Amino acid sequence: MLGKNRIQRIQKLHQKKYRLQEKRFIAEGTKTVLELIKQGFPIESIVATADWIKQHIPENQELICVEAEKFELEKISCLQTTPDVLAVCELNQVTPQKIDAGQLTLVVDAVRDPGNLGTIIRLADWFGVPQILATEDTVEWSNPKCIQASMGSFIRLQPCYMQLDELETLCRTNNSFAADLDGENVYSASFDSGGILVVSSESHGLNQVFQRSVKQILSIPSAHASDEGPESLNVATATGIFLSEFYRRKYFAKS
């Protein structure tokens, strides 16, 4: 049995305030937890059904495993379908790495929806982006909905949150791009495919700080005239299209 105190403590981790205070977050489901273990991610404890532990954790493995009944897992899970396992993980500060001019660093600006941030992390991981930086008004990556949408990619790629003025300096001192509605056509513009790419929530638009500090503003052209058709694309799908185009140019463009 998990016990009332442990249940309450884990339930609190559904909230940002307690995640930051306790420096812990939760990750759920067999695939994600096995990947956490495989990658050596710092885990405080694993909470799972007795069957799950028996099936997946060798007895000699040095992991704190706490047995729980399914109804207890239901109480502590954020998922619609209660999983058989949940890991309480350490939430450590991510430190920024030096910008690699040959690679693409992604800057995420003001993305408040955790599902969108998780999808962006998954996309950036897919295309081998070595680093994601984020403005402080972007949702925390440890949000359970972000963890879920990232499908395990948060294990390899955790955004590093930075002050706006630090990000501005990085944009000024490196090759840098921002995605916005009124920029150069991303398919026909000339640019080097390494540097910094800033993407921002479509509902807030690009922050002026980036508008004035990046070297180039790029857009995904629409088939419609500007006063017809959709006003914008969702930030996660637009980020996917930009990352794809940068990736294509770097590795597959005919010279």
Place this chain on the structure above:
Amino acid sequence: MLGKNRIQRIQKLHQKKYRLQEKRFIAEGTKTVLELIKQGFPIESIVATADWIKQHIPENQELICVEAEKFELEKISCLQTTPDVLAVCELNQVTPQKIDAGQLTLVVDAVRDPGNLGTIIRLADWFGVPQILATEDTVEWSNPKCIQASMGSFIRLQPCYMQLDELETLCRTNNSFAADLDGENVYSASFDSGGILVVSSESHGLNQVFQRSVKQILSIPSAHASDEGPESLNVATATGIFLSEFYRRKYFAKS
């Protein structure tokens, strides 16, 4: 006042069964409802606060407008933030159009998540896809979460649901592609950018019917080796990347 009966009738439209039975669906929020009116979409009635009606509907407009209090709108809304207006719209059968070989027709296979379908409709609309066809195990586009995610694009582009064998015939008799994990690299493969593109839910994988009937299978390459990194991309973001690449080739590729 809206009244109990009307409230119950609209609440029932949150469910697929009643939408199909009543041939009605709901669309919410000022932007969407004004676009519905502008485009002449068949609307049964508009339910809105007195202020909203006064502000947006000229007295001579032939639209049935029902005044509602905010607490009544809260009861009939599917949104987290209750809107000031909601339209009860007619749900009509979409008829398939002839495949245009010079354009890209999108086939959506087994996409069960309404948010994903809505995002796909928005993307297809952005890139000027003239027609979306869908397998019958794809979620209905009139689902409130799909309507919301499509951000008004459902007004211009409603998927037409078809039997699997009809879709198979279309794939066999036209230039056709499917997106899958083990196909030709979409960035380097040769292909004509018109025809049919089949996309399917990443959790179910590509249906064998399409695997055997399309002319070409295409993939988005990952930066990771096949046993590392993310297993797949979300179907909506992958669709965005494919549509982008087809669009780029059609209009912006250097010959």
